[in-house]
Amino acid sequence: MKTKINEIFSSIQGEGPVVGYKQLFIRFCGCNLNCNYCDTEFLEGKEYSPQELFDKITTEYDLKSFHSISLTGGEPLLSVDFLKEFLPLIKGQTKIYLETNAMLCENLLKIKNNIDIISADIKLETATGLNTFDKHEKFLRNCTEIETFAKIVFDENITKEEVSRCCEIGKNTGIELVLQPKMIDNKMSITSEFCNYILDEFTKLYPKCRLIPQVHKFLDVR
């Protein structure tokens, strides 16, 4: 059982409520979506078995010095069979933080006992060209016993219907929504006025929302 890993690196988490913590990022290759704001390279990589990846990160890094290990991509849940073997090896060394596009609920169920924090996306149709709200809601309904937030990347194209459907998912699951303005290069694609307006629109329908930009881009770290 091997999977392709694009890169392994130490950096500062720049998104969502755990912003500012030091994480070890493990970027998995491949994704099942094609978002119009994707700026991640995830096609090329090196193959590892679970034991090989465990040996590499425990030899090269002091895992106790990290807030958590971020499983990111691409879409890490595409490598679920690998994760089923890898996560028990690493359990107890530090927390496991899963960054996912929240489409593959069945895969999550196979490994969720070994996940501590989930950063799950709610993708907007204006970003992916697909209506995936039902899939995200099913996924998030299965995250309620784990520390989870739902990230919504938006720009000026977000519609009232999208705001309303995201808030409905929030209400149905109780999960906090984190609004993240789309960036173009290292700049916000929208004005601060629009940020305020959108946060108002969300909180009128579902108060458990906050707006956090991608802080790593301001810090100029990966």
Ligand code: SF4
């Ligand atoms: S889900 Fe994430 S990695 Fe996949 S295309 Fe969208 S932004 Fe890129």
